[in-house]
Amino acid sequence: MSILRTLKDRFRPVLAELVGEADVEKVLDLIRPAQDARFGDYQANMAMPLGKQLGRPPREVAAHIAQRLQLDDLCEAPTIAGPGFINLRLRGAVLAERLQAAAGDARLAVPPAPQPRTYVVDYSAPNVAKPMHVGHIRSTVIGDALCRVLRHLGHRVESDNHLGDWGTQFGMILYGYKHFLDAAAYAENPVAELSRLYRHVRGLMEEREEVGKFVLEETAKLHAGDPENRRLWREFMPVCLAEIDRMYDRLGVRFDHTLGESFYQDRLAGLVDELVRRGLARRSDGAVAVFLEGHKTPMLVQKQDGAFLYATTDLATIRYRMDTFHPDAILYVVDHRQSLHFDQLFAVARKLGYRDVELTHVRFGTVLGEDGRPFRTREGDIVGLESLLDEAVRRAGEVVAANDEAKPGGPELSADRRRGVAETVGIGALKYADLAQNRTSDYVFSFDKMLAMNGNTGAYMQYAYARVRSIFRKGNVDRAALAPSGAAIRLETPEERALGLQLLRLGEALDLVLADYRPNQLTAYLFELAGRFTAFYEKHPVLKAQPDALRQSRLLLCDLTARTIRQGLALLGIDVVEQM
RNA sequence: GUCCCCGUAGCUCAAUUGGAUAGAGCGUCGGCCUCCGGAGCCGAAGGUUACAGGUUCGAAUCCUGUCGGGGAUACCA
Incomplete structure (x- = not known):
């Protein structure tokens, strides 16, 4: 409790x-x-x-x-x-007693939610035919962190990656494949060639209007079951998925389900029929539309040419999730630009009878460059996710090397260890920078800021962890024996008390995260914890503390701090390192 | 045109959803190292929370209006 x-x-x-x-x-x-x-x-x-x-x-x-x-x-x-x-x-005695309990508890005395719920969390959802880019970071990282926190508090979570694997972008690569394929390049690296074709066709569509028509025809043929297009789709999918999975492996992200748009395609016609039959949708200008009170424009569920839209798929998806998982809540971790779509989608879902489920659009802002415009390369291209990760890790490598060189006793890390640490620090920095921000604001991307060792950054938190751990190494203290030893925790100074109180508040921070699906509540908690630890550590000797009971008490506080930071970062999907 | 979001220190951002004297980091200025990791710590300066009204014991937060920025807006997702 x-x-x-x-x-x-x-x-x-x-x-x-x-x-x-x-x-x-x-x-x-x-x-x-x-x-x-x-x-x-x-x-x-x-x-x-x-x-x-x-x-x-x-x-x-x-x-x-x-x-x-x-x-x-x-x-x-x-x-x-x-x-x-x-x-x-x-009372100080109450704090001490509770800290004692936390020290002996793998969950650090974080209580589970009084009423566990079932959540479907929909996040990441890249388009399969395009390379993942900087725009996918936020959804992926925020969604993953929310899943981790929900699970930790005892909720049931079904995470679902709603891939864009059935839309116009496939028509684009189908059209490109048929007209502009470089067969040698395709044999060498299919994903790179497909993404080249995608970009090439996108360029053509801007130049010549009829190309757009051809692309829609290819898309329509795919949807209608054209054998050639279906065959190509089945050929493209595995290589595209392998590419995406490589990114998720590196980010440490996993999904319980990967049910893309294609999974729902044979459920769409029946759904539209039902909407019409129940009087919820009607024909309008040749399309099928659901008109909603308070909305000037209707939500279209079928186009004039008979094709379905993502609104149709999203409705079918809600139905499937309700039937399959019976969730109490469905969270959509998606860009704020789709707010109108979700307002309409949720309104139609209510009309269909899904009234008892929480439907929440967990919206987030755009990733901007330091010039305040959407984040692009110097050439104006969208930044690919992989190059973003590589650059973060490369820069983290410089930070790690400089830090290691500057150690009082000389460098401690082998080249190999440095590489591993750089990966953890680089990826962690990227995630933390995103999570530390109130998700609703746009986010100005800066490698320098996210890798800073000062301030509310991933590197700072990982550093704080490594510093605490080094106390145990230096003192040759076995932390595993610490908690069971039954040593009493003493909170006799303001700094010890402030630290102890903060250590007991992890559960509150997690409750705040879920109150409005804002992981920055957890980063703020961790940053405050690190600050209180530094104040404590600055003022009080630990290894040299006398008498021994005081030393034991302070070591327990150190160990709890390290474990709390590690646990908090783990819930954000961020790893720690023992030395950096 | 209509709707939605936003506007907080020089910069980048917080502020437990209406609570007490609006907080951090960076930057600026001034201090502190024979001592467990100094990428640290302590202190100072810096605010009419865009502006004007309103609601109430209390407003960055809620309401109205104005200005400024972004987004969306019938057959892409």
Whole structure:
């Protein structure tokens, strides 16, 4: 049980008397970590709104609540401040006892969600016919982190990569394959040749209008079951998928399901029929459209020429997921530019009868270059994902080498180790930079910033971890024997106390992540933890601490810090290294 | 035209969803190393939260309007 949940349990009966059982949970949400350490550890802010509601002075309400609370075993006497804030300061013994429990717990005392739910998480979803690029990073990384956090809290998660494997982009490479194939290049490296064909055809479409028509014809033939196009599709898919999987391997991302658009293609006609039959959709200008209240334009589910659209596929996908997984929530980790599409999609899903499921568009902003424009190469091309990863790792290699050279006792890492560390640091930096940002804002991409050893970066967090671990190496301390030794944790200084309290708050941070699907709540927590550790470490000797009981206590705090950082980063999909 | 998102320190971003004196990093200025990893620590300067109203005990956050930026907007995904 987290501290916050324990406090809520204590407030619940008192508040229930005041507002009734029905409203009590909402009021309990006003118990928060203190905004400022001077006010204590937690604060309860409900006296002000309740004062209004009950027609009594808020400070009087606060006093009433404080008086009736049974908190003596947990907190020092509550104080009332300002207009009616109830400030709470936990007893040191309570913190120590809980840290002790966390030290002996593989989950670091993070409680599972009280009500586990089933989530379908839809993320990454690259177009199979095009190389993955910088635009796929955010969806992939944010979606993966959300899955990890959900699972860790005991939710059931079905992650699904909804590949774009059936759309116009396939018509483009089919058309390109038939007219512009370099057979030798295709034999040598099919994916590179297909992506060249894709770019070539895209260029042609801009120059000559009729090319677009040919491309649509190839797409239509594929959809209609033309044997040649189907054969080519089956030929292209495995090599494209292998290429994509290589990226996921490197990123450490896995999916439970990879059900692309093609998986749903034979379900579309029936779905459109049903929409029409139930009076939800009707013909309009030759297309089939669902008109929605509050939307000026309808959602089209079938074109004049009979072809289906991604809205149709997405609806069929919702139906399949509901029938197969029976989820409580479906999350779509997708670019904010598709907001309108999802508004309409969700509205139509409700009309189809899917009312009890949470449908959330977890939207995120665009990746920008340092000039504030969408991130491109100097030549104006979209940056490929692989070259992005390579460059991050290359630069991380420079950072790692410089750091190793500068060590007081001389370099510690072999060339081989350095390479491994660079990969971990480079990929970690890329992910962390993305996750640390509030996902709704556009994100300015900068290698220099994301690999900085100062500030809220992946490299800084990995460094913080390696530093803590080095204490154990240097002191020749077996951390595995530490927790079971039963050594008591002592929180006698402000720095020890502040660190200890933060260590107990990982669970709160994870709850915040899920409250609005924002992984930056976890990075913020980790950065704060690293800061508190540094303050502690700066001021207090650990290996040289006397007497031995104090040394043991501080070693436990160090070990908990390392484990918490490692766990937190793992939930973001980021690895740590023991030395860097 | 209509709808959506955004506007916070010189720069890049936070702010637990309406809480107390709006916080970090970078940059600037000033301090601190015979001591466990100094890519560190301590301190200072820097804000009318775009602007104007409103709502209330309390507003960066909610409402209205204005200005500025981005996105979407009937047969791509």
